[in-house]
Amino acid sequence: MKHQKVCDLMSDAVVRVQRGTPFKEIAHLLLEYDITAVPVVDEENRPVGVVSEADLLQKMWGQDLAGPPGHGDGPPSAGAKASATDAAGLMTSPALCAREDWSVVDAARVMARHGIKRLLVVDEGGRLIGVVSRSDLLRVFLRKDRAIRTEIIEEALVQSLGLAPSSLQVDVEHGHVVVSGRLPGEVAVSELEELCRRVDGVVAVEFSPAGEAGAEDPTTAGR
Template sequence: MMSTNVVRVQRGTFLKEIARLLTEHRISAVPVVDDDDRPVGVVSEADLLRKQLGLTALLPAVRQESDHRSKTEATTAEGLMTSPAVVAYPDWTIVEAGWLMQARSVKRLPVVDDSGRLAGVISRSDLLQVFLRRDRAIQEEVLEGVLTRTLGLSPSAITVDVSDGHVMLSGLVERRSVIPAAVRLCRGVDGVVEVSQRLQYDVDDSTGGS
């Protein structure tokens, strides 16, 4: 669901150039990266507007190297950025990304890989597009992609019902340990809001099972 063609800037990028990029690409914020392409902060259109209007007192307090410099005097990304950057990870679900956006009041989240390098960006519009995915498409990916191809389950033994992104799994699996794995993988499917299950099993292979 993330966009991989990411507009980014360096610490030394001038604010006028950032404003141009935001306008040209019709985005609300841009990640600031270091020389290794690791996000160190974010500059948003709100940051630029506050500076322009002299309302930097409304900016959230953050710890950064340039704390001693007034944001009203900032001329580059380093002086105005909110740091550290609030980031997401590629294996996150849309629910996790959406929750973080809501909790931190941001419209865009840089996505970083295992080494901390910028891999993409998730926006609110990206999340909305995922939520608009049809239930039938979700059902097909869960049944054919997750349960059949990934977990090797028989499609005739599992029923997948989807309503407004809510997935219900029912049927019979051979081993009990498959159930939590199935639920976890289904939650990662684009468009899935929540997963419930009424699965039964033949063999209890869980710890302490008989």
């Protein structure tokens, strides 16, 4: 099963700065473009870090977070960021990046693992080409039911399981998939359901054995 790629969903309009970009210019960019963070790139446009609103706010709270001299109660970088004047001193490094050929599942797993809202996207040479956010990934659930149904029939039933397109009835409504009919003995229900779940846009999957579903024409179901 083929998931959509990061390059299909990312935004290629990325505001970026370099290591020497001054503090005030970074603050201005965040406010002007209504963003919460900006990537820092080197001379070859490769991401080396990220400066966020929190990094800038160390100017106000950094010394307090660092605690009294000699105590080391706060983050070790708090004091340094509080005195930083450019992106090189303010940034959090290294930057978390996704490759343009990653699937949406790969990107979502990294975001969840690190508790972040977006990933920088780089090409094969490691150069910054875009950014993908949680909201971008959610767009896969806006796929039309007809497209989901077609992919389930062509990819799951025919290609993966070797079944005829009309061997099972597939209904899709608002991303909820109901497959009904009689499965051949060599195909497990769990296998069928897992293949359906791998289709982008599927919210839930249900299998109804023959005799429990209506006799709706499979050529019109899911419309």
